[in-house]
Amino acid sequence: MSPANPHESALLEDLNAPQREAVLHGDGPLLVLSGAGSGKTRVITRRVAYLVKVHNVYPWRILAVTFTNKAAREMRERLVQLLGAQANELVVSTFHSAAAQILRREAEHVGLTRSFVIYDDSDQLNVVKRAMREAGIESMQPREILHRIDQEKNAARLPEHMQVAPGDERGQLVRKVYAAYQERLRAANAVDFGDLLLLLVTLFRTRPDVLENYRRRFHHVLVDEFQDTNPVQYALLKQLAPPPSANLVVVGDDDQSIYRWRGADVDNILGFPRQYPGAKVVKLEQNYRSDQNILDAAHEVIRKNTRRMEKKLWSERQRGQTLNLMLNRDERAEGQEVARQILALQREGFIKLSSMAVFYRANAQSRVLEEALRLARVPYTLVSGRSFYDRAEVRDASAYLRLMVNPRSDADLLRIINIPARGIGDTTVERVTDFANARGVSLYEVLSQPEQIPALNGAAVKRLKGFRNLLESLTAFAQTNEEAAGAVDQMLRETKLVETLQAEGSDESQTRAENLREFLGAAQEFDLNRAAAAVAAAANPPSDVPPEVDAAPLTADVPALQAFLEQISLVGEADAEVGDGRVALMTLHAAKGLEFDAVFLTGMEENVFPHSRAVKSESTFLNEVASADGEPSEEMAEERRLCYVGFTRARKRLFVSLAQCRSLFGELRYNAPSRFLRDVPPALFGISEQEVPEAPRPMVPSTQRRRTWDEDDGPRIDRSYSQASSDMDGVGGDVRGMRVRHEQFGVGRVVSADGNGPNAKVTVEFGGGVGLKRIIARFLIPG
DNA sequence: AGATATTCTGTTTTT
DNA sequence: CAGAATATCT
Numbered sequence: 003m004s005p006a007n008p009h010e011s012a013l014l015e016d017l018n019a020p021q022r023e024a025v026l027h028g029d030g031p032l033l034v035l036s037g038a039g040s041g042k043t044r045v046i047t048r049r050v051a052y053l054v055k056v057h058n059v060y061p062w063r064i065l066a067v068t069f070t071n072k073a074a075r076e077m078r079e080r081l082v083q084l085l086g087a088q089a090n091e092l093v094v095s096t097f098h099s100a101a102a103q104i105l106r107r108e109a110e111h112v113g114l115t116r117s118f119v120i121y122d123d124s125d126q127l128n129v130v131k132r133a134m135r136e137a138g139i140e141s142m143q144p145r146e147i148l149h150r151i152d153q154e155k156n157a158a159r160l161p162e163h164m165q166v167a168p169g170d171e172r173g174q175l176v177r178k179v180y181a182a183y184q185e186r187l188r189a190a191n192a193v194d195f196g197d198l199l200l201l202l203v204t205l206f207r208t209r210p211d212v213l214e215n216y217r218r219r220f221h222h223v224l225v226d227e228f229q230d231t232n233p234v235q236y237a238l239l240k241q242l243a244p245p246p247s248a249n250l251v252v253v254g255d256d257d258q259s260i261y262r263w264r265g266a267d268v269d270n271i272l273g274f275p276r277q278y279p280g281a282k283v284v285k286l287e288q289n290y291r292s293d294q295n296i297l298d299a300a301h302e303v304i305r306k307n308t309r310r311m312e313k314k315l316w317s318e319r320q321r322g323q324t325l326n327l328m329l330n331r332d333e334r335a336e337g338q339e340v341a342r343q344i345l346a347l348q349r350e351g352f353i354k355l356s357s358m359a360v361f362y363r364a365n366a367q368s369r370v371l372e373e374a375l376r377l378a379r380v381p382y383t384l385v386s387g388r389s390f391y392d393r394a395e396v397r398d399a400s401a402y403l404r405l406m407v408n409p410r411s412d413a414d415l416l417r418i419i420n421i422p423a424r425g426i427g428d429t430t431v432e433r434v435t436d437f438a439n440a441r442g443v444s445l446y447e448v449l450s451q452p453e454q455i456p457a458l459n460g461a462a463v464k465r466l467k468g469f470r471n472l473l474e475s476l477t478a479f480a481q482t483n484e485e486a487a488g489a490v491d492q493m494l495r496e497t498k499l500v501e502t503l504q505a506e507g508s509d510e511s512q513t514r515a516e517n518l519r520e521f522l523g524a525a526q527e528f529d530l531n532r533a534a535a536a537v538a539a540a541a542n543p544p545s546d547v548p549p550e551v552d553a554a555p556l557t558a559d560v561p562a563l564q565a566f567l568e569q570i571s572l573v574g575e576a577d578a579e580v581g582d583g584r585v586a587l588m589t590l591h592a593a594k595g596l597e598f599d600a601v602f603l604t605g606m607e608e609n610v611f612p613h614s615r616a617v618k619s620e621s622t623f624l625n626e627v628a629s630a631d632g633e634p635s636e637e638m639a640e641e642r643r644l645c646y647v648g649f650t651r652a653r654k655r656l657f658v659s660l661a662q663c664r665s666l667f668g669e670l671r672y673n674a675p676s677r678f679l680r681d682v683p684p685a686l687f688g689i690s691e692q693e694v695p696e697a698p699r700p701m702v703p704s705t706q707r708r709r710t711w712d713e714d715d716g717p718r719i720d721r722s723y724s725q726a727s728s729d730m731d732g733v734g735g736d737v738r739g740m741r742v743r744h745e746q747f748g749v750g751r752v753v754s755a756d757g758n759g760p761n762a763k764v765t766v767e768f769g770g771g772v773g774l775k776r777i778i779a780r781f782l783i784p785g
Numbered sequence: 786a787g788a789t790a791t792t793c794t795g796t797t798t799t800t
Numbered sequence: 801c802a803g804a805a806t807a808t809c810t
Contacts, residue, residue, distance in 0.1 A: 070799075098800045122800090145795090195800050263798065364797050366801090420786095427786045572800065591798045613797055644798080667796055668801040 156265025293322025337374025
């Protein structure tokens with residue numbers, strides 16, 4: 003390769019040999035196996051820049067997909083740095099966004115219109131429930147059915163492709179609901195997340211001519227975090243970049259596959275060389291991120307997984323400080339201690355708040371941490387993705403907007419038919435839906451002539467007409483207005499959503515009204531960004547486009563309101579100003595792909611992390627498979643990978659924290675230290691073998707055992723966390739038949755008890771004509 | 786109809 | 801414990 007091009011050396015100079023090899027790779031498939039912190043995103047972005055600047059590949063020929071919005075955003079930013087304005091012509095997005103954009107262009111081919119809306123999880127659940135009700139199915143949980151429908155979609159199977167054994171009645175039910183569910187979505191001109199991919203794959207399969215248009219355009223496809231692709235996504239990739247020889251570059255790390263529950267299949271990356279024979283394989287094994295102690299700890303955790311691609315991560319970095327183990331009394335103490343350590347690190351002066359992060363397994367854990375940080379005046383940002391758009395009032399507003407674009411969306415209509423309250427109650431709604439179902443038309447359509455609906459009184463008909471008029475007016479407005487903010491503003495005016503909330507007068511309703519104003523603000527900001535992007539695109543039109551290729555931006559010609567709604571559905575809120583002098587708080591899943599000087603990994607307890615579900619699956623797995631060599635269940639293996647991801651985010655300092663007891667789901671739980679802690683040699687924490695925390699043993703009278711996660715051997719009295727003296731401390735043993743006293747009801751006998759601890763609900767048979775009462779345990783006195 | 790109280794339930798991760 | 805579903809009251 004001659005250094006004829008001045009860009010070449012600049013793009014390559016700070017890369018190591020394998021990184022360079024990946025960037026320089028010519029045509030054909032390439033698999034980059036890259037360990038944590040080995041610079042994989044750098045390789046992808048450099049390669050894109052190299053293709054454009056050195057090989058003169060037109061940017062509009064490049065499609066780069068990632069898994070999460072954050073990753074896509076970051077990749078785009080880096081590419082803007084490398085390529086400047088040219089970066090705008092690239093398609094850099096998540097699988098779902100890219101699929102949504104293509105699907106919108108081709109909507110007519112799949113029985114949708116261009117204004118289709120995207121249903122999220124709770125919309126999906128509502129549709130499942132309605133489909134079940136109509137089919138008269140009550141024997142299964144809607145959640146379970148939805149879960150199985152999602153799995154089918156992840157596996158690229160439509161209802162007719164489902165494989166159900168003849169005797170599998172539940173499977174039959176799922177298929178039946180799935181089919182009805184799909185029909186409802188199509189009738190509502192709506193898709194769910196899974197459809198975005200599945201419908202596109204189906205379209206490409208049935209219409210090779212349509213697929214051909216995209217193949218002609220995208221000559222280079224690059225995929226980050228390939229270990230997290232599920233079968234539909236892989237199918238889509240194979241269509242766009244068919245084996246054996248397409249220019250498909252996939253980058254990933256099997257040890258960081260953490261989306262199995264969403265259908266991700268590690269075999270995609272493990273088997274890539276078989277799917278694309280002749281693919282070049284490059285391994286990135288030098289870690290540039292973490293000090294050796296951190297790397298060692300991470301390695302000790304991950305090496306227990308059996309099915310891995312062998313990689314030897316090494317580093318030239320120093321050993322660094324030891325890891326810190328923080329043992330706390332409970333989750334509140336944990337929060338305080340984290341806050342204290344953060345402030346201490348900041349005071350030392352080497353680490354800024356913006357390069358510190360606190361991780362946890364589940365979102366619910368963030369509240370206590372937030373409280374502690376707030377109290378200690380540590381500025382923080384909650385990196386939660388989409389909490390804003392999940393608020394009830396914002397969802398209501400979005401539902402109205404979606405109806406403005408697509409009035410057939412029954413799920414949205416049902417959501418807001420009586421918001422704000424307009425006297426359309428459950429009975430009326432039921433009659434309207436029954437009528438619409440019988441006719442097989444949308445609710446909106448039925449509302450044009452509500453007098454035809456049987457059993458409705460005059461008042462109800464009138465209110466329905468008023469509601470329909472409101473929707474008509476809004477829909478008409480949406481057709482003439484070209485800005486998202488204009489539509490939001492008009493909608494808020496006509497629906498009086500804000501006014502109604504303000505009139506309520508409570509603090510909470512004020513906050514909600516405020517959120518709606520913020521929603522308007524988000525729309526205004528969206529319009530501004532969009533205008534700026536349009537100017538930039540006009541200044542840099544795709545160049546040298548052959549006549550048979552459509553190189554327009556995928557989002558061209560999408561009306562503003564629709565684009566805004568799509569952003570809400572798929573992207574959520576833009577990242578809050580992370581890094582702006584604030585500590586970042588996030589789940590372990592959200593942490594993937596990021597790095598920080600100091601990381602606090604909290605809740606390192608069995609049943610918290612690893613999550614109780616995985617612990618449970620482990621025991622059933624061991625029972626069923628009787629795997630004597632202790633091979634971990636897939637679920638547990640994934641928790642382990644998650645832990646690996648968490649550890650390897652840290653550059654210099656890794657604080658691992660646990661609590662001896664923690665309120666979980668309203669009960670005090672004593673969890674053993676996480677098994678992942680035991681995998682880390684104590685020396686890495688700078689402690690001796692004896693100092694490794696043991697399973698806590700709360701003081702328990704007599705022979706009672708500690709209550710663990712899933713054992714339930716009947717109610718017991720437990721005096722172990724006794725604070726007050728004479729009150730019954732709570733249920734922890736067999737209390738049936740026990741004599742108790744209540745201030746008001748007098749003396750009685752315990753019939754049964756629910757739960758344990760001081761808040762258990764105890765059913766007591768009182769004397770003196772009082773009879774059975776349900777009492778909270780702490781209001782009872784023994785004897 | 787609608788507001789409010791009560792019971793029940795299911796507790797992860799995200800596009 | 802919190803959100804959903806359900807019961808009860810106005």
